[in-house]
Amino acid sequence: MATSAYVSRINQIDASQLDKEIYHILRQQTTEISKLCTPGTIGKWQPEINALLKVVVWNYSLRNGNSTFGQQLLNLHYDKYNKKKAILYIVLSVVPGYLQEKMIDNRLIGSVERGNQIRRFLDWISTTVRLLTFVNILVFLNQGNQPNIIERVLGIYNRPTTTQRPRNIGYSYMTRELLWHSLIELFTIGLPMVNVHLIKQRIKRIWWTRKIIGRSVAPKLEFDTKCPECDQSPNLPRHAGCEHIFCYYCMKARFTVDNSFECPSCGVELHSARMRTA
Structure with missing residues (x-):
């Protein structure tokens, strides 16, 4: 990893979690909208809708820039990032999940034996990806960058958008909070007695x-x-x-x-x- 400005590990993890929350909010809204339609009409297209949501989020973030919405909120961006890697990013983010959701549908599987083989293959792939994700987290904790396995595959790094300055932490507010909570606990326990x-x-x-x-x-x-x-x-x-x-x-x-x-x-x-x- 090239030497550059320090990036907080917690900021990188928070940015990833914010991206997931944004996607889940959009997915929840589409689920609420689908309740107004005839039952079963939207459900069969759910894998395509989920993939489309990811593409929409990517289109308004990584396609036109070098940072996701979560990174923008935490003043981060990707270094060593280009158009080619942007396309590979969305492919690796969308295609595996889409294929897994689509292959689970029994209507796309001819026989029971073939279906069992496909499910075993998908379980093996899923287990392998989870193992690689676990290893990547250990490497991330050691090196301090690339918390997502897609970032490591593409060779892109998190960098701060603005120059980070040392923070002066004052403990006066913490002291007041501790005293206040201690006083509240004293009243809560003592007054009923x-x-x-x-x-x-x-x-x-x-x-x-x-x-x-x-x-x-x-x-x-x-x-x-x-x-x-x-x-x-x-x-x-x-x-x-x-x-x-x-x-x-x-x-x-x-x-x-x-x-x-x-x-x-x-x-x-x-x-x-x-x-x-x-």
């Missing part, structure tokens, strides 16, 4: 005296009755020993935390064993 109602009770005890009743009080549910907890009309009204009526869920939530609590309105200590329907 705080019994807010118990704290409110302790504060209220400073200025009121708890009422002690010797007999249970029969509260009356009236039109303007409000739940002392949520200050709304009681939903599934319940009481537990004082003259006030609670919502079922308000009272049940308090008793889930503790077997007893003080009524927010009168300060009477209520116990879960006394919980009754109003």
Whole structure:
């Protein structure tokens, strides 16, 4: 590999992934359009449509320039690239996949035995290509260029479009993010463990005296009755020993935390064993 400007490995891999995502987006859109047609009309032409999409992407990128759409987004381009290699690039990108999709169609295979032979041959080719792709990735990690096997076959290299400058990395933003996420985790874990109602009770005890009743009080549910907890009309009204009526869920939530609590309105200590329907 000729010596030239350094190209980040991650940028090369990201450019390749962006090209794949662009193709998949176009393919997904054609699939959505085909749903409007009669079932089976477009499906039999799917290999041709996939090949045409690749040709369209190539026509507006590598045919008129020396970079794919993914490379353009990351300021990369191909070095040692010409018209001949551009044609070979699209042939190697389209023809193998097209033949594989077309040969799978049983209608193009005469006999079952011939079909099995063709499938075994395609599986062998596919396995070989995957092995070569794996080897190419290992070489790419060592040399730092040509992450795709087609690039290595054609002898083209990734080069930066603009002069790369050393990046000054500041850690102040990272520090703020770490502190913020740590604070959020502290609140997320700690707040549910705080019994807010118990704290409110302790504060209220400073200025009121708890009422002690010797007999249970029969509260009356009236039109303007409000739940002392949520200050709304009681939903599934319940009481537990004082003259006030609670919502079922308000009272049940308090008793889930503790077997007893003080009524927010009168300060009477209520116990879960006394919980009754109003």
